[in-house]
């Protein structure tokens with residue numbers, strides 16, 4: 580793609596997979612990571628063994644631990660760090676940020692404390708560049724994108740022209756990018772599905788059946804939609820790639836860190852043991868606490884989120900949590 584340059588910031592699983600996709604497409608791409616040992620390994624072995632083992636990295640990809648080098652003359656900055664590190668990354672890039680640069684956020688989460696979505700964090704740090712913010716979300720495991728497995732994803736943001744530029748940048752014959760102007764819905768769908776994925780994993784860890792998981796995922800979609808509507812999102816977005824799509828891929832996949840975390844917790848492991856064993860970001864843990872607080876503040880009913888919050892943070896056992904959900908007051912089904 581001509582003279583376009585992209586800086587991918589964060590050399591974990593997703594940053595590695597996306598930068599590799601762009602480099603394979605012929606885009607001048609620099610992958611920046613804060614860990615010099617990981618960067619060195621990528622350049623030497625053409626593999627990121629900790630975060631994306633088994634995926635061959637294109638010789639066209641430049642990995643570098645110097646942020647200024649990565650940002651210089653970049654048209655697009657792709658932020659691929661956990662949501663709790665997004666503000667910190669923005670503070671680091673702020674001195675270099677240019678009015679024409681487009682920021683593509685890929686983090687799926689809500690900031691703890693402020694309870695802000697990533698777009699709002701961006702606007703706090705770089706208020707004069709609000710329209711340069713976009714987000715890429717949807718069902719996309721790095722392990723599969725890294726192997727060229729057909730994937731569909733969605734981009735959202737404020738400026739329709741910028742969404743089209745990001746759509747054009749990432750689209751390949753195996754990576755299909757849609758646009759959706761419901762930024763609130765796209766951000767919340769991608770973030771809140773992780774809560775339901777952990778709960779789904781807990782059902783598996785407890786040795787329960789497909790009926791239970793299907794019930795949990797369906798009721799989970801309804802409650803995350805309910806919170807989304809309250810915050811101004813469109814209901815339909817939760818039926819799309821960043822809602823149902825991402826829930827489907829996360830709540831039962833062997834690749835999902837959130838689902839795997841749930842399995843370990845259902846099997847009786849503590850939260851600390853679980854995080855140590857997975858050794859990569861499990862976004863849904865902190866998102867559960869943030870969503871629980873948001874739901875309380877706004878008076879939105881989110882029984883699965885509340886039960887998971889109690890299991891993760893107050894010592895309720897997974898079985899007690901499930902029993903509580905099954906024996907709640909009787910309801911109508913479609914209570915958005």
Ligand SMILES: NC(=O)c1ccc[n+]([C@@H]2O[C@H](COP(=O)([O-])OP(=O)(O)OC[C@H]3O[C@@H](n4cnc5c(N)ncnc54)[C@H](O)[C@@H]3O)[C@@H](O)[C@H]2O)c1
Pocket residue numbers: 589590591592593594612613614630659660661662664667668685686687688719720721722858859860862
């Ligand atoms: N892995 C996937 O399949 C996938 C797909 C779509 C979206 N995402 C989202 O992308 C985000 C990143 O996930 P990931 O899978 O790459 O996580 P990861 O745990 O694999 O990697 C995180 C990377 O961020 C770096 N990092 C952490 N804090 C940092 C900071 N303050 N400054 C700079 N770098 C920092 C770490 O060193 C690591 O390289 C998450 O929000 C996740 O939900 C992941």
Ligand SMILES: O=P(O)(O)OC[C@H](O)CO
Pocket residue numbers: 687717718719720721776825828829834835836837838860861862
């Ligand atoms: O591995 P997970 O659970 O963080 O999920 C990764 C992506 O969000 C899937 O779309």
